Amino acid sequence: MKTDSKLTLAKLAELAGVSTSTASRALKDNPLIKEETRARIQALASEHNFSVNAAASRLRTQKTHVIAVILNLIDHTEQSVSDPFLLKIVGELNKALNAAGYEMLLSNSFMASDDWASYFVSSQRADGIIVVGQGKSTVKIDKAAEAQVPIVVWGEPHTPANYPIIGGDNYAGGYMATKHLIERGSKHILFLGDPGHAEMEQRHKGYVNAHRDAGLTVDPSFTKPIDITSTAAHACINDAIKQHGLYFDGLICVSDMVAFGAIKALKERYVGIPGDVKIVGYDDIMLAELMHPALTTVHQNVTMAAHLMVEQLLCQVNQQPVSSQVVETYLVKRLSS
Amino acid sequence: MKTDSKLTLAKLAELAGVSTSTASRALKDNPLIKEETRARIQALASEHNFSVNAAASRLRTQKTHVIAVILNLIDHTEQSVSDPFLLKIVGELNKALNAAGYEMLLSNSFMASDDWASYFVSSQRADGIIVVGQGKSTVKIDKAAEAQVPIVVWGEPHTPANYPIIGGDNYAGGYMATKHLIERGSKHILFLGDPGHAEMEQRHKGYVNAHRDAGLTVDPSFTKPIDITSTAAHACINDAIKQHGLYFDGLICVSDMVAFGAIKALKERYVGIPGDVKIVGYDDIMLAELMHPALTTVHQNVTMAAHLMVEQLLCQVNQQPVSSQVVETYLVKRLSS
DNA sequence: TGCTTAATTGCAATCGTTTGCATTTTATTA
């Protein structure tokens, strides 16, 4: 087994005594080639553990079989990179992409150049783009979509856009969570999250309407537009109590991490959960049930979301029609409420 | 701005009235080209937001500027994909790679073909491989290294190998954690983790020696070779107590997730922490300090680790000598001990 | 056997950049 010079398709073909065209076809099981020849060449290839040069293949076929996944981080705080929920999505996307025969080029909005369409797609680095998160502004996404490249985003699916958006039913999630707290007796419920962000906006609308439907009014000052990090939540609750005492008895958090930060602040002041304050998180990350008390939270079917995203993306690659999709969303009741 | 047919370097050159060679050189700021010409072409390029075809460029230069990152998962349980620590490493690697001008192709040991060297490197999909985790067997890693491709791994840095391994000082970590618990008064300390795994083996050795140095003996049955998941830890502690009661007063866990699982089991049985049982985790993930009680744990400098990994990898790409590296490792004392 | 059709295989152009070397243009000096 001499590995002197690197093995190319041409050399492999020569070894097999056929032309490169035959070798190429044989390797991809093209029925044009005689069954027997195919087998022989494939065996030879794996014996010399040959794999075709992806760069050459991509150049020729104009397809990369790679999808760029961009984590569209919201805050400057890099904290959010480590939000388990985002990473869960990445993991599921990786699986779904692989299942569809694609590989994943991982990037994030801090590092990627601003012109996603040309940097990733026109340059043949990837065949399409999956954006995780709408961010506070969708200009980069819109720009990429205008350039007509295959793209899908995880976000609020009811946002009007000329690209498919996959996401949970944020309005329903916010509504369910709030209604639940109200039913459990909470009367003064804070909303921890920034409604300036599309997904949060819908959850907030659900929060407002649940109050209305229960005949309660919402104090605008009860909405705390904080960053989506546990640190921000911790600071927020801390300040709130320090300034006005414990004037609330319920917390709707836009992520489990936010809920954790809030819980920490409450525990530090010996506030009982759920006795004094009831809490609902969002995302149902693995740690939610390990918390003490186990966190009531809104679950979104991420596995399905990943499949839908890949599906909608490939539809675009194949010039087929697409549409936004809402994934299953439900409340998981645990001990924090 | 007509985007009729896709823009190639040749067309851009034509627009600029120069040859493709000049255009190519101008775009990469080659001093061979007159300053003025360079500026003009670069301006034209960004005006038409042109970016060179990566496939063609890679084919020609034989460099991809991509690094494959493989999550070498241990268990069949996909749980481990979502271990926040692994994902933290991925995030840091992403940053470090970008800083060095590389992009990241993310894969994992379940999905990637078995022959990493030929699949990723010979095929020109990437210039090198970073493996996160040694797994229980290093055959795939060894095989890739034998194929002479640039490769580095996150793992136990004292493992003898013909490729650089970056990791914390696991022996010291295990020793510090155990010594700490002993000093706090624990006498019967369980080790939750599988010493069959290189990193765990060293931590376990530290656990054993700390006992010895304190004049204590270790009961072999106190070592619980469980999977690195909170679920496994929860089950393990549950069973242990169910069968023999609370016969231990200290827990050394090989990850924070394991610690969380254990904590949950203890709380369900109203065991006091740190009163009845003291606990130390490993990794210092963000949630460690949000736990109640805040988790004492072993911290490893992941940012530095990521930089070292990238550095050692690029050394290989540039034919320079490499070596394994130990990153800073220390105990963070919190309330669980 | 001779002829038509189907099954296999090979030829050669192409994908878009990069780069060693040749060529042209400009600057320098006698």
Add this chain to the structure above:
DNA sequence: TAATAAAATGCAAACGATTGCAATTAAGCA
């Protein structure tokens, strides 16, 4: 001004696989 050196640009050959079309071989049938 002519000769020479330096600066700027262009030519054309790779890089390695894919694929429409032509060519060869095998099979089918009267």
